[in-house]
Amino acid sequence: MSITYKDEAGVAGMRLAGRLASEVLDHLTPLIQPGVTTLQIDQWAAAFMKEQGTTSATIGYQPSGYPPFPGHLCTSINHVICHGIPGDKVLKKGDIVNVDVTVIKDGWYGDTSRMFLIGGDASASIAAKRLCQVTYEAMWKGIVMVKPGVRLGDIGHAIQVFAEGNGYSVVREFCGHGIGQRFHEEPQVLHYGRPGTLEELKPGMTFTIEPMINAGKRDIKEMGDGWTIVTKDRSLSAQWEHTVLVTPTGYEVLTLSDGYPPLPDFAAPASAVAA
Structure with missing residues (x-):
């Protein structure tokens, strides 16, 4: 599979799919509270996607060697790194949960995830809040590197240096990915690496x-x-995700919406685009 380059119509399709994916998370944000189950979150998302006119890319998704994924989204709690399956797990105050949504609209895919502190800041431990914040900033450290001529290794290096500099570790077995009219395309986007290596943007x-x-x-x-991935030492794990377009002068984040959390100071004023 080779890298696909989106033309004007493709970019417009990706913008719409990305915004709609983020709006699913906007819709869920006030509903994700202590006492709800991850299955309820999944059901709320499915109903909202129907209203949007989108479909879930994850429900029934079955790469080679995997069972079909049973959820409309992924819900990864505390020490779950990724691919948590929605179920009867009840969220409690102090939990952290990543909700990962991928929608399909008119054949284009939009993919994004956010961390949620269950019960709000007052209920979360200092360690949990710091991990979620540093992970958020690590994602943006990678995003602001994006522009033509930069290499993927530069993005991974920026993320790795920031995360490890704050005393955390970076998962190596899972990575970002190209996306368009397929859920997963080339290239693979590692979150660690050496500057000047891998594909040129x-x-x-x-x-x-x-x-x-x-x-x-x-x-x-x-x-x-067959899906859920956890930390071997049962330490907390966090993840944030955006879909990004390489523009002629920099980047455009395709998965922003009105309810998206404030950007880090170093990424502002990139409400969508940075040169």
Whole structure:
């Protein structure tokens, strides 16, 4: 599979799909509270996607060697790194949860995720709040690197240096990915690496940046359901994700919406675009 470069119509399709994916998370934000189950979150998302005219890319998704994924989104709680399956788990005050949404609109895919502190800042531990904030900033450290001529290794290096400099570890087994009219395209976007290595960025490329950062060691463990990935040492893990377009002068974040959290100071005023 080769890298796809989106033309004007493709960019417009990706913008719409990305915004709609983010709006699913806007809709869920006030509903994600202590006492709800991750299955309820999934059901609310499915109903909202129907109203939007989008479909979930994850429900029934089945890469080679995997069982079909049973959720309309992924819900990864506390030490779950990624691919958490919605179920009867009740969220409680102090939990952290990543909600990862991918929608399809008119054949184009929009992919984004956010962290949620259950019960709000007052209920979360200092360690949990710091991990979620550093992970958010690590994603943006990668995003602001994006412009033509930069290489993917530069993005991974920026994320790795920032995360490890704050005392955290970067998961190596999962990465960002190209996206367009397929869920997963080339290139792979590693969240660690060496400057000046890997593919060169060119206008029209669209891909996700989605670092998974652990409070403890980076080692992972796969659970028996064939999907859920957890930290081997059961330390907390956090993840944020955006879909990004390489523009002729820099980047455009395609998965922003009215309800998106404030950007870090170093990324402002990039409400959508930076040169």
